[in-house]
Structures are given as structure tokens and as C-alpha cells.
Amino acid sequence: MSAFPFQIVGFDLDGTLVDSHGDLAHAVNHALAQEGRAPVAPAQVRAMIGGGARKMLAKALATTGGPVADARFEELHDALLAFYEDNIAVETRLFPGGAAMLDALAVRGVRIAVVTNKLERFARKVLADLDLSNRFFIVIGGDTLGPGRAKPRPDLLNLMVERCGGGRAAYVGDSTYDTRAAAAAGIPCVAVSFGFNDVPPAEMGADAVIAHFDELVPVLESVGLRNAPPITV
Incomplete structure (x- = not known):
């Protein structure tokens, strides 16, 4: 060789x-649900991945109705991370x-x-x-x-x-x-x-x-x- x-x-x-992308989509949709937003399809989340969880969440919020206040964004980001950590390798x-x-x-x-x-x-x-x-x-x-x-x-x-x-x-x-x-x-x-x-x-x-x-x-x-x-x- x-x-x-x-x-x-x-x-x-x-x-x-x-x-x-499946597990990340579940985490994103968990965070969106806290804001009363409709879920996004896993295929949509797939295109949002790459720049870290903050950018992924920001793109998901933009897709489902627009940004939220900074303090609320931090709450949703924390919810996303907590859910993801508990369900990190299901799919x-x-x-x-x-x-x-x-x-x-x-x-x-x-x-x-x-x-x-x-x-x-x-x-x-x-x-x-x-x-x-x-x-x-x-x-x-x-x-x-x-x-x-x-x-x-x-x-x-x-x-x-x-x-x-x-x-x-x-x-x-x-x-x-x-x-x-x-x-x-x-x-x-x-x-x-x-x-x-x-x-x-x-x-x-x-x-x-x-x-x-x-x-x-x-x-x-x-x-x-x-x-x-x-x-x-």
C-alpha cells in the first residue's frame, strides 16, 4: 500500500x-410549538442546517411567521437544545x-x-x-x-x-x-x-x-x- x-x-x-436531519427537525418543531407556530417538514429543516442551532432556529422562525423578540428567541433556543440533547440520536x-x-x-x-x-x-x-x-x-x-x-x-x-x-x-x-x-x-x-x-x-x-x-x-x-x-x- x-x-x-x-x-x-x-x-x-x-x-x-x-x-x-430527522432529529434536528423534531427539536426545531418542539421549539416552534412553544411559540404556537406550525411545524416545518424535515425536508425544509434539512436545508436550514449548517451554521449552528441559532441560525437553524432563526430560519425556521422566518419560515413560519417571522422573528421573535431577542429574549423570546433565547427561550426558544434553550427549548430546542434541551429537547435535542434528550433525543439526539433517535433517527x-x-x-x-x-x-x-x-x-x-x-x-x-x-x-x-x-x-x-x-x-x-x-x-x-x-x-x-x-x-x-x-x-x-x-x-x-x-x-x-x-x-x-x-x-x-x-x-x-x-x-x-x-x-x-x-x-x-x-x-x-x-x-x-x-x-x-x-x-x-x-x-x-x-x-x-x-x-x-x-x-x-x-x-x-x-x-x-x-x-x-x-x-x-x-x-x-x-x-x-x-x-x-x-x-x-
């Missing part, structure tokens, strides 16, 4: 590693091929990370409930570095490389939050077309797009060759 080009591969969580599952793909990266000695805009404690709970925690070298959440440091800023991806001990890194995501963060961090990015894409995958600015996790390892090998650092003598 030839040397794999990346020592670190990071993954977004919702819409990339796991299909969580959530790895996307097809995910387990075999993680095995293939592990065999190649890759340090595998999760870097998500989800709150870190929720990301860890999802992985624990799905019995996936031991597959990841580190887990970084949108709040790990404090306010204002989440994707699309590069801070979380820079932290990923630091905490993984350095080396060539690649990132896998499903939205422009991911591709923009990777570009800002100087890290190649692969987009998944089966995720919660906020724009058509071909327009995300990723180095490559895959339609199934079976494609990821060979695509990363190809991306690694295209983005190989120059040889110095």
Missing part, C-alpha cells in the same frame, strides 16, 4: 458523517459507507477528526450514542474556541491540525461553511453531494465532490497528488 498523502482528515458532522445514522470509509482511513494511519459548528458536548454525545467515539482522534465543536470562532472562519481547522500534532490535512464537508473554512485554512476540501448542501455541490469551491463514501479514499489520494507540496533540494 503506497503512503497516503494526508496524515489528518477532518469531517464536518451533520450532513457529512451523519444524517441527523441519526452514519451515511452509507461511512463505517467502511473510517476503517479504510484508520488502516492507513490517518488521525481522524470531527470539526463541526455543533456544540462540542452535543457532537460528543452523538458520537457516543452511535458508538463512534473511539474512531476519532479529536472532536472540535463550534463553541470549543468560544464565540465568533466557528466555520467559515479557519480557526477550528487550524486547531484541528495543532491538536492532531501537525501534518498534511484534508477536510470533508457538505456546505460552503466547510469549503470556505478549509480555503481560509489552506486545506484541501472534499464536498459530499449527499449532505445538507446549501448550494449545488459543484458550486461550493471544493477540490472534489463525492456521491458516496466509497469514493473518498481514492479521491483524497488524487487530491493529495494535485496539491502535493513542492519538492525542495
Whole structure:
């Protein structure tokens, strides 16, 4: 087996590693019900995911009648988070091929990370409930570095490389939050077309797009060759 080009591969969580839109939809609709709003369909919530719970709730409120006062928004946000924490992995599952793909990266000695805009404690709970925690070298959440440091800023991806001990890194995501963060961090990015894409995958600015996790390892090998650092003598 030839040397794999990346020592670190990071993954977004919702819409990339796991299909969580059903559980997130239930949490959003629980919060909307507190305001007497009609529920939104899971397919609608799927398109709202990516920037964290606050942005998801704000989009759901806009869809069902408009924003609420700031204090009320905080109450609804708290209700959403509490419900979600109690029902975090009822329907959530790895996307097809995910387990075999993680095995293939592990065999190649890759340090595998999760870097998500989800709150870190929720990301860890999802992985624990799905019995996936031991597959990841580190887990970084949108709040790990404090306010204002989440994707699309590069801070979380820079932290990923630091905490993984350095080396060539690649990132896998499903939205422009991911591709923009990777570009800002100087890290190649692969987009998944089966995720919660906020724009058509071909327009995300990723180095490559895959339609199934079976494609990821060979695509990363190809991306690694295209983005190989120059040889110095």
C-alpha cells in the first residue's frame, strides 16, 4: 500500500458523517410549538442546517411567521437544545459507507477528526450514542474556541491540525461553511453531494465532490497528488 498523502482528515458532522436531519427537525418543531407556530417538514429543516442551532432556529422562525423578540428567541433556543440533547440520536445514522470509509482511513494511519459548528458536548454525545467515539482522534465543536470562532472562519481547522500534532490535512464537508473554512485554512476540501448542501455541490469551491463514501479514499489520494507540496533540494 503506497503512503497516503494526508496524515489528518477532518469531517464536518451533520450532513457529512451523519444524517441527523430527522432529529434536528423534531427539536426545531418542539421549539416552534412553544411559540404556537406550525411545524416545518424535515425536508425544509434539512436545508436550514449548517451554521449552528441559532441560525437553524432563526430560519425556521422566518419560515413560519417571522422573528421573535431577542429574549423570546433565547427561550426558544434553550427549548430546542434541551429537547435535542434528550433525543439526539433517535433517527441519526452514519451515511452509507461511512463505517467502511473510517476503517479504510484508520488502516492507513490517518488521525481522524470531527470539526463541526455543533456544540462540542452535543457532537460528543452523538458520537457516543452511535458508538463512534473511539474512531476519532479529536472532536472540535463550534463553541470549543468560544464565540465568533466557528466555520467559515479557519480557526477550528487550524486547531484541528495543532491538536492532531501537525501534518498534511484534508477536510470533508457538505456546505460552503466547510469549503470556505478549509480555503481560509489552506486545506484541501472534499464536498459530499449527499449532505445538507446549501448550494449545488459543484458550486461550493471544493477540490472534489463525492456521491458516496466509497469514493473518498481514492479521491483524497488524487487530491493529495494535485496539491502535493513542492519538492525542495
